[in-house]
Amino acid sequence: MKTLFNEPTTNTLRESEKVYRKLQLNYQRNKQQDRTEMLDEAAQSFHYETCKNEYWNPEEFSLLYGTPLWDQASASQKIILNHLYWVAYYSQIISAEIATILFNQTSAAGLYAQEDFRLICDMLDLESAQERTHISAFKTVSEQVESALFGKRIFTYPMRGPYGETMVYADTNVLKTWWKKLQLQCFGLLSSGNTFLACQYFTVRGVRTLNGKLVQHKLSGYYQTHPEKEKAPIPAKISYYHFMDESFHFNSSTILSHDVVKCLKNPTAFEQFVANLGLRGCQKDHYHFSVAINGIFWYDPALYPAIYQVLCSEIFGMSDREAKEMMRRCFTEESLGLHRSCQTHEEAIASYKVYLEKVDYAWKSNREMEIMAANSLSKYLSLQKQAFAKFE
Numbered sequence: 469m470k471t472l473f474n475e476p477t478t479n480t481l482r483e484s485e486k487v488y489r490k491l492q493l494n495y496q497r498n499k500q501q502d503r504t505e506m507l508d509e510a511a512q513s514f515h516y517e518t519c520k521n522e523y524w525n526p527e528e529f530s531l532l533y534g535t536p537l538w539d540q541a542s543a544s545q546k547i548i549l550n551h552l553y554w555v556a557y558y559s560q561i562i563s564a565e566i567a568t569i570l571f572n573q574t575s576a577a578g579l580y581a582q583e584d585f586r587l588i589c590d591m592l593d594l595e596s597a598q599e600r601t602h603i604s605a606f607k608t609v610s611e612q613v614e615s616a617l618f619g620k621r622i623f624t625y626p627m628r629g630p631y632g633e634t635m636v637y638a639d640t641n642v643l644k645t646w647w648k649k650l651q652l653q654c655f656g657l658l659s660s661g662n663t664f665l666a667c668q669y670f671t672v673r674g675v676r677t678l679n680g681k682l683v684q685h686k687l688s689g690y691y692q693t694h695p696e697k698e699k700a701p702i703p704a705k706i707s708y709y710h711f712m713d714e715s716f717h718f719n720s721s722t723i724l725s726h727d728v729v730k731c732l733k734n735p736t737a738f739e740q741f742v743a744n745l746g747l748r749g750c751q752k753d754h755y756h757f758s759v760a761i762n763g764i765f766w767y768d769p770a771l772y773p774a775i776y777q778v779l780c781s782e783i784f785g786m787s788d789r790e791a792k793e794m795m796r797r798c799f800t801e802e803s804l805g806l807h808r809s810c811q812t813h814e815e816a817i818a819s820y821k822v823y824l825e826k827v828d829y830a831w832k833s834n835r836e837m838e839i840m841a842a843n844s845l846s847k848y849l850s851l852q853k854q855a856f857a858k859f860e
């Protein structure tokens with residue numbers, strides 16, 4: 469194909485009418501159904517007082533569901549554990565979305581260098597604006613809840629930048645956090661000047677969104693099937709609106725990482741290497757699973773202090789000894805909750821594998837999710853036993 473000036477062009481999207489059309493459709497639908505106003509309105513009208521006596525998520529999406537703590541909790545404590553799941557879950561989502569905003573922008577920089585990629589960049593602008601709305605809604609609710617229940621932060625944190633650990637409770641230390649920051653900064657720089665890497669970011673984003681979809685689909689169902697939607701608790705409504713927005717984001721990740729990438733010239737060995745490092749990093753981030761919170765791949769030993777505070781708060785009123793004994797049973801023994809969390813981890817692995825089937829430059833270790841798949845229920849338990857002995 470030649471342009472008006474008879475220049476040879478490469479990497480045009482228009483040449484692939486089908487891909488262009490898919491992108492256009494996804495972007496237009498997202499714009500038409502944009503939930504920004506509804507989310508802002510919901511967050512603004514949230515008062516914990518008015519919905520503190522009801523569930524916000526299906527029962528199994530409660531903090532420490534299916535553990536000895538859950539089994540002995542009173543009806544009102546169970547409701548609070550259900551709210552705390554919401555708070556903890558979306559505090560993790562805030563962190564992931566802070567990073568997403570940055571990489572949407574650096575990737576857009578790497579993509580708008582191409583002749584007719586404006587559509588993709590406009591779509592990413594909309595998605596970034598939506599992420600800011602999501603963050604603000606999650607933050608408003610979570611902070612109000614923690615302020616009412618504890619008078620201090622437990623799972624929430626003040627607003628922060630994109631270069632920290634994306635996993636709020638990770639197996640990390642000062643050195644690892646510093647190294648992570650350097651890697652994120654490098655990837656930002658590289659992707660902003662490299663179309664292939666910019667495009668490949670969406671493979672990682674797609675995988676991460678798949679993880680979100682597994683749980684958020686169920687959280688959103690609570691509102692969808694609520695007998696009286698107008699009276700449904702606001703956090704459930706927020707879960708639903710958020711899930712709707714994220715479905716479009718997932719579609720765009722898929723189109724970018726499966727189709728648009730094929731419109732570019734083949735990646736160099738270096739580009740393939742960096743892309744695979746990104747996927748490997750994602751596997752490492754998603755290696756663990758948590759008995760406390762099904763569907764978020766937190767490193768439980770990092771979570772002990774937060775759970776300890778919850779148990780010693782007025783809600784459970786446990787003494788130091790009681791709290792530690794309860795934690796020992798919850799974290800180091802087999803339970804229904806642990807089985808469910810492990811099962812979600814396995815489901816995630818299976819869905820990531822399917823997603824990567826179409827990514828032909830992925831290493832076998834990434835395509836088969838070898839790092840993630842190496843974890844297991846028995847490994848979880850032996851790790852917890854060691855870590856908990858130190859904590860005690």
Ligand SMILES: [Fe+2]
Nearest residue numbers: 565599602714
């Ligand atoms: Fe979001």
Ligand SMILES: [Fe+2]
Nearest residue numbers: 568599714717
């Ligand atoms: Fe998103």
